[in-house]
Amino acid sequence: MVEPLRYLISVDDLEREHCDAIFDHATYYLENLGKVEWDVLRRKRMLTIFAEPSTRTRMSFEAAMLELGGQVISAQDAMVSSSFAKEEKIKDAFRVMSAYGHIIVFRYNDTEKDREKGVMKLAVKGALVPVVNAGDGPYEHPTQTLVDLFTIQHEKGRIDNLTIGMAGDLYYGRTVHSDVKALARLCHNNRMIFISPSQVALPGKLKEMLVSQGVQFEEYASFREAPLRDIDCLYVTRLQKERFDDLREFEAVKGCCVLTSEYAERMNDDAIILHPLPRVDELPESIDSNKRARYFEQAAYGFPLRMGLIRHILLGW
Numbered sequence: 001m002v003e004p005l006r007y008l009i010s011v012d013d014l015e016r017e018h019c020d021a022i023f024d025h026a027t028y029y030l031e032n033l034g035k036v037e038w039d040v041l042r043r044k045r046m047l048t049i050f051a052e053p054s055t056r057t058r059m060s061f062e063a064a065m066l067e068l069g070g071q072v073i074s075a076q077d078a079m080v081s082s083s084f085a086k087e088e089k090i091k092d093a094f095r096v097m098s099a100y101g102h103i104i105v106f107r108y109n110d111t112e113k114d115r116e117k118g119v120m121k122l123a124v125k126g127a128l129v130p131v132v133n134a135g136d137g138p139y140e141h142p143t144q145t146l147v148d149l150f151t152i153q154h155e156k157g158r159i160d161n162l163t164i165g166m167a168g169d170l171y172y173g174r175t176v177h178s179d180v181k182a183l184a185r186l187c188h189n190n191r192m193i194f195i196s197p198s199q200v201a202l203p204g205k206l207k208e209m210l211v212s213q214g215v216q217f218e219e220y221a222s223f224r225e226a227p228l229r230d231i232d233c234l235y236v237t238r239l240q241k242e243r244f245d246d247l248r249e250f251e252a253v254k255g256c257c258v259l260t261s262e263y264a265e266r267m268n269d270d271a272i273i274l275h276p277l278p279r280v281d282e283l284p285e286s287i288d289s290n291k292r293a294r295y296f297e298q299a300a301y302g303f304p305l306r307m308g309l310i311r312h313i314l315l316g317w
């Protein structure tokens with residue numbers, strides 16, 4: 001048996017056993033939300049420290065902790081409101097914060113320069129308590145991946161043997177990166193269909209990883225030519241405007257992957273449409289009433305899923 005998770009900074013930290021255990025707990029919480037009062041995390045405190053905007057991730061983490069009887073201290077806008085503004089060393093900050101809480105949830109705008117230093121790794125090194133990555137720049141977002149897989153498990157009944165389409169900004173989209181890694185290593189026999197213009201195509205390193213894992217994948221420049229009928233689950237993402245160095249590059253691809261009703265109707269009736277949200281214009285409101293739309297359910301699954309995750313990290317199997 002593998003060890004329970006002590007921290008979660010990358011999908012690489014996860015094994016399928018972790019996912020299954022977290023999903024079992026999350027399913028129990030989902031089925032009993034509002035019916036049962038839990039106090040398993042009484043007197044445990046979560047610190048959420050976010051140096052980038054967030055709605056769903058931070059609130060669902062905090063709601064999950066409170067629902068389990070725990071407490072929360074939150075530092076929003078951490079780049080200005082915490083000592084990060086004074087260039088405190090990440091290791092020092094996490095060492096110090098460890099005295100105030102039992103788990104630290106951290107979102108950071110990781111840049112290439114920071115990446116060399118490995119901000120999330122430094123946080124784990126400095127901390128005396130578990131650290132959870134709630135999104136590090138354009139790199140990873142492992143807890144969103146758990147939400148995405150949990151959604152697919154519930155809506156399609158499995159996370160293996162599926163054809164998964166991923167559309168939009170596959171270059172900067174951190175949820176896409178974590179999902180691709182998870183689908184390749186933790187799941188079995190999934191076929192991947194990537195839909196994006198070449199400027200924001202999946203990074204070469206991830207494609208190499210797919211080849212080395214023997215995962216079947218195809219790339220298409222737009223919805224027009226993609227085999228939409230084959231897709232069981234279509235994951236739409238927004239262009240990560242804030243991550244483009246040159247806004248002219250953003251303008252050149254803007255509006256590239258808009259899922260119109262016509263494209264949605266090309267998919268099978270039992271296909272599902274997901275999106276990590278927030279959406280901009282790639283997912284028109286007209287899709288909300290489409291029978292395949294599941295993105296609001298997906299966001300709601302984030303609550304019981306994060307209850308299962310925190311429970312697992314703090315209490316083990």
Ligand code: NCD
Pocket residue numbers: 056057135141144174175237238276277278
């Ligand atoms: C995503 C993120 O922050 O990476 N949102 C989320 O956490 N649900 C997606 C995005 O910002 O596009």
